[in-house]
Amino acid sequence: xxxxxxxxxxxxATISLGFLGLSRFSMAKTLTENEAGYGPLLxxxxxxxxxxxxxxxxxxxxxxxxxxxxxxxxxxxxxMATFKGEGNRTIIIRNHENVPNDFSxxxxxxxxELLSNVPKTKFYDYGRGKLPGTGGTTTLIYNHSTKKIEKExxxxxxxxxxxxxxxxxxxxxxxxEETVEKANDLLEQDHGYTFEVPALxxxxxxxxxxxxGRFNHEAVAVDPKTGIVYLxxxxxxxxxxxxxxxxxxxxxxxxxLQALALLEQASFDTRNWKEPNAPVVPPKRLYTTHWIxxxxxxxxxxxxxxxxxxxxxxxxxxGEGMWYGxxxxxxxxxxxxxxxxxxxxxxxxSPYEGTxxxxxxxxxxxxxxxxxxxxxxxxxxxxxxxxxxxxxxCEDHDHPYLVGITPAGEYYKLGxxxxxxSELAGVVFSPDGSTLFVNIQHAGLTLAIEGPWKKA
Numbered sequence: 001x002x003x004x005x006x007x008x009x010x011x012x013a014t015i016s017l018g019f020l021g022l023s024r025f026s027m028a029k030t031l032t033e034n035e036a037g038y039g040p041l042l043x044x045x046x047x048x049x050x051x052x053x054x055x056x057x058x059x060x061x062x063x064x065x066x067x068x069x070x071x072x073x074x075x076x077x078x079x080m081a082t083f084k085g086e087g088n089r090t091i092i093i094r095n096h097e098n099v100p101n102d103f104s105x106x107x108x109x110x111x112x113e114l115l116s117n118v119p120k121t122k123f124y125d126y127g128r129g130k131l132p133g134t135g136g137t138t139t140l141i142y143n144h145s146t147k148k149i150e151k152e153x154x155x156x157x158x159x160x161x162x163x164x165x166x167x168x169x170x171x172x173x174x175x176x177e178e179t180v181e182k183a184n185d186l187l188e189q190d191h192g193y194t195f196e197v198p199a200l201x202x203x204x205x206x207x208x209x210x211x212x213g214r215f216n217h218e219a220v221a222v223d224p225k226t227g228i229v230y231l232x233x234x235x236x237x238x239x240x241x242x243x244x245x246x247x248x249x250x251x252x253x254x255x256x257l258q259a260l261a262l263l264e265q266a267s268f269d270t271r272n273w274k275e276p277n278a279p280v281v282p283p284k285r286l287y288t289t290h291w292i293x294x295x296x297x298x299x300x301x302x303x304x305x306x307x308x309x310x311x312x313x314x315x316x317x318x319g320e321g322m323w324y325g326x327x328x329x330x331x332x333x334x335x336x337x338x339x340x341x342x343x344x345x346x347x348x349x350s351p352y353e354g355t356x357x358x359x360x361x362x363x364x365x366x367x368x369x370x371x372x373x374x375x376x377x378x379x380x381x382x383x384x385x386x387x388x389x390x391x392x393x394c395e396d397h398d399h400p401y402l403v404g405i406t407p408a409g410e411y412y413k414l415g416x417x418x419x420x421x422s423e424l425a426g427v428v429f430s431p432d433g434s435t436l437f438v439n440i441q442h443a444g445l446t447l448a449i450e451g452p453w454k455k456a
Contacts, residue, residue: 049415049419051414051449055450060148061094062446063444067107067138074096074106075102076097076444077094077441078094078097078162079175079219079426080428081173082437087143088143089141093140094138095163095164095165097178098134099134100133102134107136125158125187125191127158127186128188134160135162136156136162138153139197139199144432160181164232164425165219168196171199175194176220179192190214190298192214193209193214194209195208195209196251211245211255211297212251213231213294214304215235217231219382221330223329223353227249230324232316236318238316239314239319240316242291257294258294259292259311260291261314262290263290264288267312270345271337272337283368284367290359292312317333317334317337321383323384325389329348341372341379349363369409377395378395380396381396382425387454388455389406390405392414400417402438422440426446436448436453
């Protein structure tokens with residue numbers, strides 16, 4: 001596997017594919033690629049990303065290039081969302097999982113030489129002018145007609161390790177800090193919060209949504225019907241949360257944070273690890289749920305998950321990617337399962353979700369996928385729901401695939417990163433379903449993939 005292919009990259013160049021196949025999976029439930037997916041993956045002549053026959057990709061954004069605002073494209077691109085733009089355009093909001101001393105991935109240059117281009121008041125954490133938060137988000141305007149980025153700019157400044165997040169029905173992106181760093185002699189602010197970034201509008205006001213809690217945030221999903229926000233926690237003893245906003249669509253107006261629990265057993269361990277007396281969660285079994293109120297949600301001691309579990313909340317193995325689709329919430333647990341190689345859960349909200357009548361017909365939770373076979377799925381991370389209903393996952397591994405799972409539970413490989421030792425991140429479709437965007441994180445690349453997608 002190549003560790004540096006930059007000399008072979010041509011940004012926005014169409015990549016052609018060759019004609020070799022990939023062996024089928026070794027699991028009885030798994031259909032062949034032709035039956036469940038799009039056929040075998042074919043070798044990319046530029047040795048970056050393998051795709052099925054009829055598919056192609058373009059590199060549309062590269063770390064270090066100048067953006068429209070004069071700053072550099074930050075590195076470590078992670079979670080993304082898309083929104084309908086004007087004409088034949090898609091708005092992409094993209095996270096960056098950078099830490100303050102990662103100058104090589106900073107939008108402000110290797111020596112902070114571009115720091116003065118951004119007003120200090122637009123930073124959540126200016127880092128006393130020495131270590132500003134270099135995570136944040138960038139916004140890209142992609143033109144489907146020219147297949148190029150028309151505009152690219154920093155849209156949130158001063159945050160740390162923006163890992164994933166989720167789109168809202170009111171055209172914004174909730175970005176999440178996967179850290180619990182506290183203010184010190186260099187950092188000016190406590191971290192571990194979520195922030196809202198409008199789909200358009202330049203640099204967002206960096207105001208933390210403190211009601212959503214302070215912990216190792218990963219991803220969120222918003223139910224468009226209720227406005228309830230669901231949240232994952234990237235910790236091997238993490239919880240699944242929901243935020244009931246006081247006002248739908250106005251997350252800064254306060255609300256109630258709760259943790260998911262199972263009626264069948266308090267403090268249930270869903271991880272399926274090989275531990276003495278640990279319960280086993282079988283696939284497809286429906287568990288009835290309830291939600292436990294959380295207090296002291298800013299958690300100065302970073303103990304929210306421990307307090308929640310003690311009070312009856314269920315425990316999950318590194319909740320990461322999360323997405324709302326098909327009137328359900330799907331989320332990945334990266335090291336769940338007997339082989340600790342990944343689980344995908346599906347939560348179906350109550351028809352009375354978040355109201356006093358919820359007890360009449362509670363929401364349900366089921367283990368949607370746990371193959372325990374790394375040749376099928378390993379360390380699932382970001383995910384999305386395809387327009388035709390399949391779950392599409394990124395693998396967090398140095399040789400990762402894009403993996404599809406049909407609603408019936410059949411797996412297939414959709415893409416393969418062969419160019420870099422890097423996880424994939426941020427998988428998301430354009431609003432019209434024509435293009436799939438994904439990041440090769442450690443290479444600092446964003447790809448746009450087109451092909452003969454299935455119809456909804």
